[in-house]
Amino acid sequence: MKSKIPVVLTIAGSDSGGGAGIQADLRTFAFHCVHGASALTCVTAQNTVAVNRVDGLPPQAVVAQLDAVVDDLGVQAVKTGMLLNAEIIQAVSDRLQTLQLRPLVVDPVMVSRSGAQLIDRQAVETLQQALIPQATVVTPNRYEAQLLTGVEINSLEKMEEAAETLKWQSGVQAVLIKGGGMTGELRGVDVLLDDQGMVVLKTECIDTGNTHGTGCTLSAAIAANLATGHSIRDAVHQGKNYVTEALKWSLEIGQGTGPVGHFFPLCLN
Numbered sequence: 366m367k368s369k370i371p372v373v374l375t376i377a378g379s380d381s382g383g384g385a386g387i388q389a390d391l392r393t394f395a396f397h398c399v400h401g402a403s404a405l406t407c408v409t410a411q412n413t414v415a416v417n418r419v420d421g422l423p424p425q426a427v428v429a430q431l432d433a434v435v436d437d438l439g440v441q442a443v444k445t446g447m448l449l450n451a452e453i454i455q456a457v458s459d460r461l462q463t464l465q466l467r468p469l470v471v472d473p474v475m476v477s478r479s480g481a482q483l484i485d486r487q488a489v490e491t492l493q494q495a496l497i498p499q500a501t502v503v504t505p506n507r508y509e510a511q512l513l514t515g516v517e518i519n520s521l522e523k524m525e526e527a528a529e530t531l532k533w534q535s536g537v538q539a540v541l542i543k544g545g546g547m548t549g550e551l552r553g554v555d556v557l558l559d560d561q562g563m564v565v566l567k568t569e570c571i572d573t574g575n576t577h578g579t580g581c582t583l584s585a586a587i588a589a590n591l592a593t594g595h596s597i598r599d600a601v602h603q604g605k606n607y608v609t610e611a612l613k614w615s616l617e618i619g620q621g622t623g624p625v626g627h628f629f630p631l632c633l634n
């Protein structure tokens with residue numbers, strides 16, 4: 366039996382512990398019944414406690430993977446995760462621009478849950494100038510949004526201000542500020558700003574320490590939903606619901622911050 370399903374490409378880093386990065390993206394794509402393709406940017410020696418080492422690939426190697434996928438498989442949506450340095454970001458941005466690969470979800474990964482810096486400092490500027498303006502949706506967490514906008518985020522109003530600033534600064538279609546790093550009632554509350562205006566996304570706050578890979582999972586789910594024809598709003602709403610369920614079924618693996626459970630309904634034993 367032949368089956369035709371959308372292809373979604375993730376351009377991101379490998380997490381040896383399997384909780385975030387390419388590994389989380391591919392599991393999320395599989396759950397959403399889209400075919401996951403990948404262009405690796407770097408290999409991290411990482412577990413639930415720390416990132417011990419990062420080895421980047423040459424920018425040409427990243428672009429070659431992207432081209433190989435696009436030339437043959439065709440791609441219905443793309444997401445970017447850990448891009449490591451300005452050279453990779455520039456090379457990927459140039460190729461995405463030339464090929465007009467859209468929809469594009471940009472997760473501006475900068476710092477890991479364990480506090481490790483995941484991107485060079487000068488890379489933030491390249492991200493802002495070359496990649497984010499091309500995005501259909503950009504999904505910074507609290508700290509990434511602060512770095513990108515200069516707005517200190519400590520309230521819902523400040524999340525909204527940062528969303529406005531980032532949308533205005535970059536011309537991106539939609540901004541999703543994620544609230545996993547907020548405290549009190551705002552933990553797990555996100556703010557979405559698109560062409561229709563601002564919405565506050567609130568699901569249950571899940572009481573778990575195992576939140577490794579939530580951002581990767583959310584951006585991958587949004588890309589999968591866009592690939593299957595959902596509107597931006599719908600793709601984000603459904604992505605938020607998915608990550609909430611995955612958090613409910615998060616995994617007690619490792620000594621530190623464990624990963625979310627991507628296949629929750631199938632793991633009943």
Ligand SMILES: Nc1ncnc2c1ncn2[C@@H]1O[C@H](COP(=O)(O)OP(=O)(O)OP(=O)(O)O)[C@@H](O)[C@H]1O
Nearest residue numbers: 506543544545546553554569570571578579580581
């Ligand atoms: N405890 C929680 N309860 C409910 N939702 C949560 C919780 N923690 C994170 N989230 C949600 O998970 C999604 C990812 O947000 P978060 O701010 O954790 O991103 P992130 O820091 O980029 O994640 P990552 O851990 O992959 O770096 C958001 O929708 C956020 O609201």
Ligand SMILES: Cc1ncc(COP(=O)(O)O)c(N)n1
Nearest residue numbers: 378385386447477478577578
């Ligand atoms: C390869 C890779 N990509 C992304 C993250 C961010 O995820 P988290 O903030 O949950 O550590 C990571 N730690 N590693």
